Amino acid sequence: MFFFRLALTVQPENQSEGESAGEAAAPVLIDSILPGEVTGQKLEGYRLVLLANVSDLAPAALEELEKYVDRGGNLLITLGDRVNPGSYNRWVGSHRLHEGLLPGKLLRLVESADEENPVLEGDSNQTGSIAALNEKHPALAGFSEGKLGTLAGVRIRKRYEVHPGAAEPLMQDTGGIILLMEKTFGQGRVMLFTSAIDRDWSNFPLQPAYLPWLYRIVSYLAQPGSQRANFLGTGQIVKLPASVTELQTLQIFKPDGSAGYQQADPLETGVKTPDTFTDTDQAGLYAVRWAAEPDAAQPQMMFAVNLPHRESQLRPLLPEEVKSLAGPDNPVIFMEDPESAREAVLQARQGYGVWDLLLWAALLVALAEPLLASQLSKRRILRAADALNRRDLLPAANQPAA
Structure with a gap:
């Protein structure tokens, strides 16, 4: 020693x-x-x-x-x-x-x-x-x-x-x-x-x-245990090690002063089961205190939640990277002309009008109907005239010679 x-x-x-x-x-x-x-x-x-x-x-x-x-x-x-x-x-x-x-x-x-x-x-x-x-x-x-x-x-x-x-x-x-x-x-x-x-x-x-x-x-x-933790980013789950030999109620104070509670019950199996705290959307320092001693001079432990590293990167994203981050369920629209942004936003929010499409379809049907009827009528008239001509020629062809 x-x-x-x-x-x-x-x-x-x-x-x-x-x-x-x-x-x-x-x-x-x-x-x-x-x-x-x-x-x-x-x-x-x-x-x-x-x-x-x-x-x-x-x-x-x-x-x-x-x-x-x-x-x-x-x-x-x-x-x-x-x-x-x-x-x-x-x-x-x-x-x-x-x-x-x-x-x-x-x-x-x-x-x-x-x-x-x-x-x-x-x-x-x-x-x-x-x-x-x-x-x-x-x-x-x-x-x-x-x-x-x-x-x-x-x-x-x-x-x-x-x-x-x-x-x-x-x-x-x-x-x-x-x-x-x-x-x-x-x-x-x-x-x-x-x-x-x-x-x-x-x-x-x-x-x-x-x-x-x-x-x-x-x-x-x-x-303290949480101060040995690795880098924590907003939205990540924080594990708070739990004791199996005593009942404990933890009170976690977020950077804005609001509080959340976590409780771990004693385990009969003796297997370590840490508490988890998931409300880490705010960046800053989180103080963990015993709920029975919320006004203690020093917190039981503290941990820091930081903004993700990518938030500080100033490099423009490529279109492929944006699509990958957005995922297949969130289509991405790229606009070269800034003036078209308003129209694109309205279209993204409102979508396409179904009734407009139905009205256009009905108009096309209404325009096509007379033309189609005219074509069909002409074909029927031509077939009828052709049949009459054939009927008039048959008797002359079958008449006996003098």
Whole structure:
């Protein structure tokens, strides 16, 4: 814990003269307790709990820790030589809340060569170097590009291979072993670092990137749940994690001051079911408060809803793009002449008159009827005259010769 505590409690360099070390506010306040002292009262008021190389937890302490995370607390688990894999794996299963606090089962301890005796080139399964990380995760953004430091020099000598289950892998070594993973647990989150947080199993604490990496992890976990959410656009559904151990009624205040309510009932199955808030048509800040404490000084959590990225694009849309956005049920009319806009709008609103079409059809029928009758009469007269001519010729043709 030496490097962990030092990184998070180092005093600022610009401390004024005469100001004692105790008077200068440390970036992070850290309290240490033994695993046997874990109770609900002890955990209350803390945003983040770290389990650093803890061998096991008593059943009562494990249950209190589950309740703490389920109700919005956050947990960072780091491993070490004191960890009992069998005991940790008993934290996982359908008999535990949300399938267990541990993001994945511990399979085996993987060891690499010492820094003084590195492994041969090509033995990538044992090198222990950081090979991949989730660049889109808020806690890790910037490390792949070197903005917050490089992780290329980190060498992990020992780490546990873990079966992630439903947890999200965030960092992996060159052999594909997960080094950092995250799991949602009710209203809170759990992160597991599969190596030691100090230099017992790696040279990570000696690397320049250790301090910003640790700060980003701790800051991310210490934030309220909704503040860790990704970019939200107007009209999107916001998920508010729900606790299964207490009844809660949430009151969401929109940017214009109006309020909406969400309620989550305790679940008997222990499966995480987040509340959803759908009335996000307004851009701005939304404040979430307990309905029982609407006038509290600070909201329980806040989240921002932004206008879609496409709203700020000034590039004209092509006709094909407009038709695609409108869909087949909304025909689009393109006008080159602005003066025809009024006529096009009226036509779109009123449509075509059915009676006009029927009147035109009746007029055409009325005009065509005399012509058709005249043609038919002429044909009848011609047929009648032809028949008379044939009848007059027949007697002359059959008259006997003198």
